[in-house]
Amino acid sequence: MPRSHKIVYTLYIVVWVIMAINPKYREDWLLENILVFIVFPLVVWMDHKHRYTLTSIIFLLIFASLHSLGSHFTYAEMEYFDTITQFFGFERNHFDRVVHFLFGLLVFRILFEMTTAGITHIKKALFFVFILIIAVSALYEILEWLAMIVFHPELGIAFMGTQGDIWDGHKDTVAAMIGASVNLFFYKSYKKLFRSKV
Incomplete structure (x- = not known):
């Protein structure tokens, strides 16, 4: 595995450890990190085997670091996003979105x-x-709901983060779809990457 990849993984572990210290709701943090416990070792193992690009690893671990931040404060109560919420006059914290x-x-x-x-x-x-x-985004919403019901129904709003919006899960999935759509504008870049893999 390239040294640059090891550095990025190490940086993520540091962020994850910091965000694991005294989270707002310990049970919520644990539920939010179940997939991290499974996916992170899997990604490292697959990267060692298949050698993914550094760009892909950096992008993934930027997202994972933001997820760690959300799991520390809970997505609905991510206090550092409150300034943006107030500036735009939003009725809810849109950090999860x-x-x-x-x-x-x-x-x-x-x-x-x-x-x-x-x-x-x-x-x-x-x-x-x-x-x-x-x-994957839609499946996550379903698993999030099931995990809350099965393991900690008392967490309710803190874990689900709906903030009173009955369409929260749908909107989150649409947000992921829009994010994915942006990648399609980089068709030439993906075409080059695709050819290098063939």
Whole structure:
């Protein structure tokens, strides 16, 4: 594994450890990090095996670091986003919506590298990853709801972060879809990356 990748992984671990110290709601933090415990080691192992690009690793770990921030404060109560909320006069804290958008924007590239090896056409590969982002985002919303019901129903709003919006899950999925859509404007870059993988 390249040294640059190891540095990025180390930086993420430092961020994760800092965000694990005295989170606002310990049970919420634990639920938010279940996927981190599974996905992070898997990504490191797959990167060691398949050598993903540094750009993909950086994008993924920027998103993961923001997720750590959200799990520390909870997405609904991320206090450092309050200034933006007040400036624009929003009725709710939109930090969760921004992170869902960044999921689509930043995770797209590494999913492209991970999942398109057997696809022979660039447009099909991009469409597949676009649909995959939407599916993963929607699945996350369902798993989030199930985890809250099964493990800690008393967390309610803190974990789900709906902030009174019954369409919160739908809007989060749309935010991820918009983020993924931005990647399609970089068609030439992905085409070059695709050719290097074929």
